[in-house]
Amino acid sequence: MATATTPPVTPDTAVRDRDDVPHATPRRFRPGRAVAWAFMILVILASLFPFYWMLRTALSSNNALYAGADNLLPVQPSLGGFQRVFGLQTGQEAIDAGGAGQAINFWHYLVNSVVVATLITVGQVFFSAMAAYAFARLHWRHRDKVFLFFLGGLMIPAIFTFLPNFVLIKQLGLVDTLLGIALPGMLMTPFAVFFLRQFFLGISREVEEAALMDGASKVRVFFQLILPMSAAPIATLGILTYIASWNDYFWPLMVSYTDRSRVLTVALGVFKSQTPQTGPDWSGLIAATLVAALPMLILFMVFAKRIVNSIGFSGIK
Amino acid sequence: MTTTTPTRREVRSRERRGTPRRRDDTRLALAFIAPALVGFLVFMVWPTLRGIYLSFTKFNLLTPPEFNGVDNYVRMAIDPVFWNAMRVTLYYVVLNIGFQTILSLVIAVMMQRLTQKTWLRGVVLTPYLVSNVVAAMVFLWILDYQLGIGNHLLELVGLDKIAFLTSSEWVIPTVAFINVWRHVGYTALLIFAGLQTIPESNYEAAKLDGASEIRMFRTITIPLLRPILALVLIITIVGSFQVFDTVAIATRGGPVNSSRVLQYYIYDVAFGRFQFGYASAMSVALLLVLMIITFVQYRVSRADTSDLD
Numbered sequence: 289m290a291t292a293t294t295p296p297v298t299p300d301t302a303v304r305d306r307d308d309v310p311h312a313t314p315r316r317f318r319p320g321r322a323v324a325w326a327f328m329i330l331v332i333l334a335s336l337f338p339f340y341w342m343l344r345t346a347l348s349s350n351n352a353l354y355a356g357a358d359n360l361l362p363v364q365p366s367l368g369g370f371q372r373v374f375g376l377q378t379g380q381e382a383i384d385a386g387g388a389g390q391a392i393n394f395w396h397y398l399v400n401s402v403v404v405a406t407l408i409t410v411g412q413v414f415f416s417a418m419a420a421y422a423f424a425r426l427h428w429r430h431r432d433k434v435f436l437f438f439l440g441g442l443m444i445p446a447i448f449t450f451l452p453n454f455v456l457i458k459q460l461g462l463v464d465t466l467l468g469i470a471l472p473g474m475l476m477t478p479f480a481v482f483f484l485r486q487f488f489l490g491i492s493r494e495v496e497e498a499a500l501m502d503g504a505s506k507v508r509v510f511f512q513l514i515l516p517m518s519a520a521p522i523a524t525l526g527i528l529t530y531i532a533s534w535n536d537y538f539w540p541l542m543v544s545y546t547d548r549s550r551v552l553t554v555a556l557g558v559f560k561s562q563t564p565q566t567g568p569d570w571s572g573l574i575a576a577t578l579v580a581a582l583p584m585l586i587l588f589m590v591f592a593k594r595i596v597n598s599i600g601f602s603g604i605k
Numbered sequence: 606m607t608t609t610t611p612t613r614r615e616v617r618s619r620e621r622r623g624t625p626r627r628r629d630d631t632r633l634a635l636a637f638i639a640p641a642l643v644g645f646l647v648f649m650v651w652p653t654l655r656g657i658y659l660s661f662t663k664f665n666l667l668t669p670p671e672f673n674g675v676d677n678y679v680r681m682a683i684d685p686v687f688w689n690a691m692r693v694t695l696y697y698v699v700l701n702i703g704f705q706t707i708l709s710l711v712i713a714v715m716m717q718r719l720t721q722k723t724w725l726r727g728v729v730l731t732p733y734l735v736s737n738v739v740a741a742m743v744f745l746w747i748l749d750y751q752l753g754i755g756n757h758l759l760e761l762v763g764l765d766k767i768a769f770l771t772s773s774e775w776v777i778p779t780v781a782f783i784n785v786w787r788h789v790g791y792t793a794l795l796i797f798a799g800l801q802t803i804p805e806s807n808y809e810a811a812k813l814d815g816a817s818e819i820r821m822f823r824t825i826t827i828p829l830l831r832p833i834l835a836l837v838l839i840i841t842i843v844g845s846f847q848v849f850d851t852v853a854i855a856t857r858g859g860p861v862n863s864s865r866v867l868q869y870y871i872y873d874v875a876f877g878r879f880q881f882g883y884a885s886a887m888s889v890a891l892l893l894v895l896m897i898i899t900f901v902q903y904r905v906s907r908a909d910t911s912d913l914d
Binding site: 320321324325327328331332334335336338339341342345353354357358415416418419421422423426427428429431434438441443444445446447448449451452453455456458471472474475476478481506507510531534535536537538541542553556557560570573574577580581584585587588592593595596597599600 | 629630631633634635637638640641642643644645647648649650651652653655656659666711712715718719723724725726727728729730731732734735736737738739740742743744745746747749751752753754757761786790791794795797798799801818819843847849850853854868871872875876881884885888889891892895896899
C-alpha cells in the first residue's frame with residue numbers, strides 16, 4: 289500500500305507539471321477539482337459531526353437542552369450525564385435531571401464488553417492460526433477437502449445460525465453468562481482461517497526447513513517462527529475481530545438477560561428503553577452512547593493506519 | 606497437547622535428513638485443527654442443519670420440538686406480517702445499497718484521484734468504528750422531531766420539520782440513511798482498494814489523448830472495476846438484508862409495522878412469542894433469498910469478467 293502515495297516520477301511529467309502543489313500528480317481538471325474538494329469536505333463533515341454532537345450533548349445539562357436545542361456549544365456545561373451513566377448521582381438527582389432514577393453502572397458493562405471481546409479475539413485468532421498452519425504447512429490426508437469444507441462456512445450468514453445456536457447455548461446452561469456470549473466466536477471463523485492461511489502460505493519455506501533441520505519440532509516452528517513472522521497480519525486480524533465483537537448487538541442481546549452478562553451495546557439498548565418516553569434524559573443517554581463508543585475510537589486513533597490499510601481484498605479475493 | 610510424539614519424530618527425521626517434507630503429519634494436524642474443527646462443526650454446521658430441522662417443528666424452547674411437517678411454511682405463505690416484513694426489508698435494501706454504492710464509489714474515486722492521504726481515509730472510516738447501536742442512538746437524537754439539530758437545520762433553511770423515525774413514510778429511508786452513514790466509508794475503502802489495482806499508466810495514456818476526468822471514469826474506471834464492484838455488492842447486499850440493530854434501537858419495528866424488517870420480526874416471533882419453529886422457517890426463507898442473490902450476482906459478475914477479457 290505504500291506505493292499508493294508515491295507519484296510517478298518520470299522526468300516527462302515533472303517537466304509538464306507547472307503546479308505549485310509539490311506532491312500531487314499533475315492533473316488537468318481545475319474547476320472540477322474545487323467542486324470535488326467541496327464534496328469531500330461535506331463528506332468529512334458528515335462523518336465527524338455526529339461525534340462532535342455526541343460530545344456537545346453529553347456535556348450539556350439535560351434540562352437546558354430543551355431551550356438550547358440549536359446551540360452549537362454545550363448548553364449549561366455539566367458532567368451530570370456522565371455521572372448518571374456511572375451511577376454517581378443519587379436517584380432523586382437523576383430523576384430531577386430527567387433520568388430513569390435507577391442505579392446503573394456502566395463500568396460493569398464496560399468490563400463485560402472487555403471480557404467478551406478479549407475472549408473472542410484471543411481464542412478466535414489463536415485457534416484459527418493453528419488451523420491455518422495445519423492447512424498451509426502440514427501434510428495430511430484430505431487436507432484440501434477439509435479446507436474447502438471450512439470455506440463453505442463463508443456461505444452461511446451468521447444470522448441463520450443465531451437461533452439454533454441460542455438453543456444450544458441454552459442446553460449447555462450458558463445463557464446469561466459471558467462465556468455463552470463468547471463461545472460461538474471463540475474457536476474460529478472461516479474468514480480468519482482463510483485469511484491467515486494466505487499469509488502462512490507466503491512465508492518462505494526455507495527458513496522453516498532450516499529450523500526443522502536443526503531439530504526444531506513443527507510445534508516449535510509454529511510458535512517460534514510462524515507466529516512471530518506473521519505478527520503484522522495477526523495483529524490486524526485481532527484488531528478487526530476485537531472491534532467487530534465489541535460492536536456486536538444481536539447475539540449478546542439473545543444470550544444476556546440480566547446485568548450479569550450485559551455488554552455495553554445491550555446495556556445501551558436497555559438504558560434507552562428505561563428512559564421516560566416524555567422528556568427523555570438525552571444528555572445521559574448520549575453520554576452513555578459516547579462511553580460505549582469511546583474505547584473503539586481510541587483503539588482506532590492508535591491503530592488508524594493499520595486498520596485503514598487492512599481494508600481491501602488482500603484476504604477475501 | 607500431544608507434542609511429545611511429533612517431537613521425537615522430528616528428531617528422527619533430523620537424523621535421516623533429506624526428506625522432512627514427505628512425512629505425514631496427520632496426528633499433529635488433528636491436534637492443530639481440533640479446536641477450529643469443533644467450533645466449525647458445533648457452532649456452524651450443526652446449527653445450520655438444526656435450524657432447517659426446527660423449521661419443520663413446533664418448538665417453544667421449554668418442551669422438545671414436535672415435528673409438524675410444512676405447517677410453518679404454510680403459515681408463512683399466508684402471514685401478511687411476514688410478507689410485509691419481506692417488502693419492508695426489500696425496500697430498505699434497495700435504498701440502502703443504492704445510495705451507499707453510488708456514494709462510496711464517488712468517495713473512493715475522489716480518494717484515488719484527488720488525494721491519497723491516509724488521514725482522509727481514516728476520517729471517512731471513523732463512523733464504521735462505532736456499533737450500529739451507537740449510530741442508531743446518535744441519529745435518534747440528531748433527528749428527534751422536537752429537539753434534534755437535524756430538524757432545526759431544516760427549519761433554518763425554511764423547510765418543514767420531518768418526523769424522521771416516527772412517520773411511516775420516512776422511517777425506512779431514515780434507517781437506510783443511518784446505516785449508509787456507518788458503512789459508506791468502509792465500502793468506499795473496499796472500492797478504493799480495487800481502484801489501486803488499475804494501473805496508473807491507463808490514466809496517463811488517456812490523459813495524453815486529452816480525455817477528461819469524467820470520461821476516464823466512464824471508460825477506464827468503471828469497466829476495470831466491474832468485477833470488484835460486483836463482489837462489493839454481494840457482500841453489502843447480504844449484510845443489508847440482515848438489518849436488525851438500528852430497527853431494534855430506533856424504531857422497534859414501528860410506527861405500526863412500517864419498519865418491521867424480516868430479522869426483527871423473526872426475533873420478535875422467537876423471543877417475544879417463543880415460536881422457535883416458525884421463526885426458524887422464516888430464517889430458512891431469508892437464507893434461501895440470500896443464497897439466490899449471491900448465486901445470481903456471482904454468475905453475473907463472472908459473465909462480466911469474461912466479457913472484459
